[in-house]
Amino acid sequence: MNKIFSQYNQNKESRVMKKRAVGLILVAAVILVAAIVLRQPRSTRDISVEPTSAPSQPEARRQPTQPMAHVPAHYETAPSSNSLGSTLAPTRFFGKTKQAYEVARKIPLTLAQLPCYCHCDETVGHKSLHSCFEDEHAASCAVCVDEALLAYQLERNGQTASQIREQIIAQYSTMTH
Numbered sequence: 257m258n259k260i261f262s263q264y265n266q267n268k269e270s271r272v273m274k275k276r277a278v279g280l281i282l283v284a285a286v287i288l289v290a291a292i293v294l295r296q297p298r299s300t301r302d303i304s305v306e307p308t309s310a311p312s313q314p315e316a317r318r319q320p321t322q323p324m325a326h327v328p329a330h331y332e333t334a335p336s337s338n339s340l341g342s343t344l345a346p347t348r349f350f351g352k353t354k355q356a357y358e359v360a361r362k363i364p365l366t367l368a369q370l371p372c373y374c375h376c377d378e379t380v381g382h383k384s385l386h387s388c389f390e391d392e393h394a395a396s397c398a399v400c401v402d403e404a405l406l407a408y409q410l411e412r413n414g415q416t417a418s419q420i421r422e423q424i425i426a427q428y429s430t431m432t433h
Contacts, residue, residue: 327425329377330384334365334417341390349395356401359408360389366407369417373428374399403428 343364346357360367367386374397376382382393385403394400403424410420 327429328371328373328375329382330371330421331368333369335368337365340364340368340386343386343389344392344395352401352405353395356394356404357389359404360386360394363408363411366411366417366420367404370403370407370421370424371428372400372403373424373431376400399428399431 343360344357346354346361349357364386367389368384370385371377372382372385372388374388376388376393376397380393382388385400385407388394388397388400389404394404406427407420407424410423411417415423
């Protein structure tokens with residue numbers, strides 16, 4: 257009989273331990289979920305499902321009406337070609353990126369006179385659009401690639417570096433970064 261009571265107590269203790277373990281797991285899960293929710297930005301946590309009474313404004317009205325005052329770093333006049341760093345080999349890249357690195361080799365003085373509107377002058381210390389092609393930065397930046405290809409097209413159409421710079425500023429200065 258003692259053996260039966262002993263097994264019963266062991267089974268009871270085992271069930272109690274299992275219940276405690278499950279309870280601790282549930283508490284840990286709740287704490288984890290709460291921590292994840294609290295770490296999210298407030299705007300993603302407080303999403304309203306109620307429709308707004310006013311219609312949303314068209315996208316054009318929300319964009320800034322004035323271009324950004326800050327123009328990223330660039331040379332106003334062409335520097336000497338030997339003062340510029342060499343650009344990476346276009347053969348290392350594919351598609352539009354390869355074309356942009358080819359352009360950087362063809363018109364380095366023009367690119368040096370252009371600002372780069374990914375604002376890499378602030379983030380990585382670049383001095384102009386040309387700087388983006390001295391390293392792998394442009395390989396992962398559509399702004400750099402698109403600006404270089406546009407500059408090449410405009411130069412082939414007879415525009416000067418100064419005219420190209422004005423067009424780049426007009427086209428890209430309203431972008432946010």
